[in-house]
Amino acid sequence: MKQETDDIRQNRVPERDLDEMDRKLLGALCEDATVSYAELGEKVGLSAPAAHERVKRLRRSQAIRSTSVLIDPVAVNKPLLAFVHVDTRGWGKTPELMAISAYPEVEEIHSVAGDACMLLKVRARDTRALEGLLAKLYDTPGVMATRSYVVLSTYLERPVQPGSTTVWPMPSYMAQPIEHRRNVNAIAKAD
Amino acid sequence: MKQETDDIRQNRVPERDLDEMDRKLLGALCEDATVSYAELGEKVGLSAPAAHERVKRLRRSQAIRSTSVLIDPVAVNKPLLAFVHVDTRGWGKTPELMAISAYPEVEEIHSVAGDACMLLKVRARDTRALEGLLAKLYDTPGVMATRSYVVLSTYLERPVQPGSTTVWPMPSYMAQPIEHRRNVNAIAKAD
DNA sequence: CTTGTTGCGGAATGTCATTCCGCCATCATG
C-alpha cells in the first residue's frame, strides 16, 4: 500500500524525478521555446510525439512553470537596474511590504540571511523612479533602512538552467569535508 | 533626405518606439507565450494576423529577446539561491572572473556601484555547491572578498515587465524636485 | 512464462501559423 504517502504530497503531481532526456529538453526549451516539436525531438534524439509527451509531462508536473518572452529592458524604457537591501524592524514579510509587488518595477522579492532582511530586484526608467520606490519603501511600517546597489553593467542574465556542476575544482589547500567523501547529497540518479 | 541618420544606428532595426498595443502584447506574452495568435489578438483587441505582425516586429527589433521556459528550481534540484557580492582589486570584469559564467549555477553577473564591485546571482544544489563556487571565486586573481546573501524565501520572481509606474505616491514631506516639475524625462508618447 | 505498464515511433487529423489581398485611416504633397 502506498496510500499512506498520498496525503503527504497534497497537490503535487506524481513527478518521478527527471532523467537526462528531460534535462536536455529543458535546456533546449530554455534557449528557444519557439522550436517545433520535430526540431526539439531532433535536438535531443526523440520523435516529435515523444518529445511532446515529455514536455507535456514537464508542464503538468510544474517543472516547467511557464513559457514566457524575455523582454529587452531598454526597449521598454527601463534601463536602470538596482538591487535594494531592506532592513526591517521585526519580521520583514508584512502585507504592507508585499504590496510593493504591485509595482511592475519590482521583479524579485526575497528574504535573505545576512545583514539585510529583504532583498529586492528593481528595474526602473530612471533614478527618479527608483527614488519613488524607495520613498514608498520608507513609508512602509517596519522599514528601517535601505541600501541600493545600482547596476552599472550586466554581463550575464539568464533564466534557471537545468544543468548542475557535479564536480567543483577544489583548490589544493582545501581539504574535502569528511561528511561528503562519498558525495552523500548527490543527485539521486542519472548523474 | 534622412540618409544622414542611417549610418548612426548601425545594426539597429528601425524600431519605432512601441505603443500601448505593443505593451499589451508584451504583457500577455510575458504571462503566457503559448497562447495562439487568435487568443492573443482577442486579449489585446486585434485580429490574429495583426497580432502576429506586431509580435514579429517586436522579435525583429529585439524588444523580445527570446522565448523561453521558466523552470522550477526545485524540480532541477537547485533549491539554494544566493546573491554573492564580490570585492575585487582593480577593475572587476576580468576574463578570469567572466569564466565563471560557464557554470550553470551562475544566473547573473553585474558590476554595481556601492561597496561591492561585482554582484552574482547563484542557484545551486546545496551549500556545498555554493562553497565550490566561492572557492572558485577566491582562486580567481583580483578577488579580495565575497559576501553571500543566502535566500530564505522567495516571495516574488518574474521576468522583465513591460509596464512602468507613471506616478509615484510621494510622501507629503518630500518636495518635488524642480527639474522634474514638467516631467521632462517621461516616456515620449502615449502615456 | 504471462501479464500489465510504460515509453516510443509512424500515420492521420484538426488546429493554428502564415501569407495574400483588399480596405481604410493617416499624413504629406500639390
Next chain:
DNA sequence: CATGATGGCGGAATGACATTCCGCAACAAG
C-alpha cells in the same frame, strides 16, 4: 481642399505543425 502615398488592419486561403491514435518493444511484477 484635393489627391496620392504609406502603413496598419481584418478576412480568407493554404500549408505547416501540434495533437491524437494505435501498434510495438522493453521492462517489472505476479
